[in-house]
Amino acid sequence: MTTRRTLLTAAAALPLAAPAILRATGARAQGDDAPATGPLAHRTRPFAIGGLTVTPLLSGAAVRDDPHSIFGLNVDDATFEEVSAEARIPADAAQFFFTPTLVEDGTNVILFDTGLDPTGMTAALEAAGRAPGDVTHVAITHMHPDHIGGLSQDGTPTFENAEHLAGATEMAAWEEDPSDAFTAKVLPIRDRFTLIEPGAAVGPAEAVEAFGHTPGHMAFRVADGDAAMLLIADTANHPIWSLEHPDWEVLFDMDKAAAAATRRELLGMAAADGTPILGYHMPFPAVGYVEEAGDGFRWIPHSYQLFL
Numbered sequence: 001m002t003t004r005r006t007l008l009t010a011a012a013a014l015p016l017a018a019p020a021i022l023r024a025t026g027a028r029a030q031g032d033d034a035p036a037t038g039p040l041a042h043r044t045r046p047f048a049i050g051g052l053t054v055t056p057l058l059s060g061a062a063v064r065d066d067p068h069s070i071f072g073l074n075v076d077d078a079t080f081e082e083v084s085a086e087a088r089i090p091a092d093a094a095q096f097f098f099t100p101t102l103v104e105d106g107t108n109v110i111l112f113d114t115g116l117d118p119t120g121m122t123a124a125l126e127a128a129g130r131a132p133g134d135v136t137h138v139a140i141t142h143m144h145p146d147h148i149g150g151l152s153q154d155g156t157p158t159f160e161n162a163e164h165l166a167g168a169t170e171m172a173a174w175e176e177d178p179s180d181a182f183t184a185k186v187l188p189i190r191d192r193f194t195l196i197e198p199g200a201a202v203g204p205a206e207a208v209e210a211f212g213h214t215p216g217h218m219a220f221r222v223a224d225g226d227a228a229m230l231l232i233a234d235t236a237n238h239p240i241w242s243l244e245h246p247d248w249e250v251l252f253d254m255d256k257a258a259a260a261a262t263r264r265e266l267l268g269m270a271a272a273d274g275t276p277i278l279g280y281h282m283p284f285p286a287v288g289y290v291e292e293a294g295d296g297f298r299w300i301p302h303s304y305q306l307f308l
């Protein structure tokens with residue numbers, strides 16, 4: 001059973017929920033018998049992309065104080081507060097979501113990223129009617145703790161029947177300079193991984209180079225015929241601070257200039273062709289559209305388009 005304490009402990013180790021003061025939300029949903037409240041009350045939301053089923057899985061959520069210590073490192077407080085006020089969001093706290101995504105084509109059951117820990121990941125999967133043993137492929141966008149946390153526990157893989165896929169560049173970077181999370185979650189199951197390059201096919205998805213947030217960060221384009229969705233992972237992590245201002249520096253972007261260039265490139269592509277995007281940390285269900293606006297982009301949350 002995951003308690004508030006274990007959720008906080010897990011959250012403390014991950015970038016977007018990092019140090020300072022955290023208020024975990026919906027923590028009871030992770031194991032208590034009481035009904036889920038808050039964002040975790042609704043953990044799944046399937047969409048149709050052509051003949052594919054794409055299901056965002058809410059594996060966790062957390063409130064982070066002082067978001068200006070994460071977003072907009074290169075702008076002053078007054079600018080940050082003004083932009084936030086115009087968007088009707090507070091400047092002193094923000095809610096983040098952790099949204100691994102399941103893509104099913106009738107044969108493959110592909111999980112993109114694994115959340116904070118196996119408990120939250122498994123609970124979200126089960127809410128979607130799936131068990132860890134059903135997953136045929138696990139694809140990792142990058143190796144920050146909030147994306148690899150659900151891969152294993154004490155050396156035991158969570159997805160025992162799955163082929164594990166990760167970017168060759170990403171794996172090499174963390175092998176060279178291993179984090180605690182990499183050592184705990186990836187290394188014990190390292191021999192399960194097949195390394196892939198941008199352009200590689202993963203079932204109906206194609207890996208897309210999106211370097212910058214981490215050295216080998218990858219997005220995935222999921223497509224069936226003309227229908228497509230772009231899983232942008234951590235290319236842009238906030239609908240206002242990242243999309244409206246792609247050049248605002250983000251604490252967890254390891255190469256800030258490359259990350260900003262990738263943001264503009266991927267969001268520009270999605271804006272140009274109208275492809276819906278799914279952002280791992282965006283407000284659940286994390287799906288929306290973008291259009292060019294001002295010096296950046298405007299976020300148009302999904303309402304019902306993909307259900308028609």
Ligand SMILES: [Zn+2]
Nearest residue numbers: 016144146234
């Ligand atoms: Zn992340």
